Amino acid sequence: MKIMGKREIGELDIGELVSTLLISEVAAIPIDDPDLPLMNAIIPIIFILSLEIIFSFAKTKSNKIKKIMEGSPVYLIYKGEINQRELTDNRLTINELLSEMHIQGISDIGDIEYGILEQNGKISLIKKSDDVFAHALIIDGEYNKDEMSHMKMTRRSTDKLLKSAGVSVEDVFLLSVNDKKEIKIIKKDRK
Amino acid sequence: MKTVKIAFALLFVTLFFVVANSIALSKIVTDLRDRVKNTSEENTDAAYEEYTAIYEDYTGYSSYISLTVNHEDLRDIENSFAEIIGAARAKDTDALLTIKSRLISALEHVRRLSAINIDSIF
Numbered sequence: 001m002k003i004m005g006k007r008e009i010g011e012l013d014i015g016e017l018v019s020t021l022l023i024s025e026v027a028a029i030p031i032d033d034p035d036l037p038l039m040n041a042i043i044p045i046i047f048i049l050s051l052e053i054i055f056s057f058a059k060t061k062s063n064k065i066k067k068i069m070e071g072s073p074v075y076l077i078y079k080g081e082i083n084q085r086e087l088t089d090n091r092l093t094i095n096e097l098l099s100e101m102h103i104q105g106i107s108d109i110g111d112i113e114y115g116i117l118e119q120n121g122k123i124s125l126i127k128k129s130d131d132v133f134a135h136a137l138i139i140d141g142e143y144n145k146d147e148m149s150h151m152k153m154t155r156r157s158t159d160k161l162l163k164s165a166g167v168s169v170e171d172v173f174l175l176s177v178n179d180k181k182e183i184k185i186i187k188k189d190r191k
Numbered sequence: 192m193k194t195v196k197i198a199f200a201l202l203f204v205t206l207f208f209v210v211a212n213s214i215a216l217s218k219i220v221t222d223l224r225d226r227v228k229n230t231s232e233e234n235t236d237a238a239y240e241e242y243t244a245i246y247e248d249y250t251g252y253s254s255y256i257s258l259t260v261n262h263e264d265l266r267d268i269e270n271s272f273a274e275i276i277g278a279a280r281a282k283d284t285d286a287l288l289t290i291k292s293r294l295i296s297a298l299e300h301v302r303r304l305s306a307i308n309i310d311s312i313f
Contacts (some may be wrong), residue, residue, distance in 0.1 A: 037262065046202075049201070050199070
């Protein structure tokens, strides 16, 4: 667990959770059956551990791989409108959304500007009274098509923004645009 | 980055060990099985000498084999060796034949499961 990285149990993503469960199951096999050699557990554990670290690294290098393995955050509420289709697709009921709202201290669903189902299964609720919400259009040199379509921005319009800032997409670590159209660009560190 | 390099290294070493072990184990067990198969029961004294020699060779490999092979399978093989040596010493040709086929079957089972095939994966 220490080799896999410093995360609390609650912050494990799907892959890490599955790996953790698998490793514990595999480790128990030779304990349950003394006739099975220890190598029958050690080799699969090393295999699972190595693959988990490699896939975690691959996720940091490619948003496509990250999206395939973890999915993307989903807007359950966008600019105050509840996306009922997304609720259904993610097997969430309005009761669960209201429950989460109450847990986060929000009494009126009309106060919510954005409700996001994160990749780790948690629901983030952004109130209308909060500071403006920023949308990440470019992450680690790659276009975030989902957010671009939400902001009704095309690749061309995003490239125009980059051109006006004098950067190319490969140089951008994070480009965010908030609802007031304010832009924040963070460049990648030079190696 | 260091952790990723270690992970890749561990993965390759593990894969290499699995493949190399499979090949080595398969070769050892095939050799033992073939020697058992080729031992004739007509001359029980010669059969006794041969089975004893095969068993001694098996014992030499047993520590290595036991790393990755189910101990229950190894017990089957050792029991069969004990019985076949006993049958050869007692000059019991019928028992020799019966136990020989059981021993071959036990060795073949280990050979099949140590190889990389559908049986061993599933």
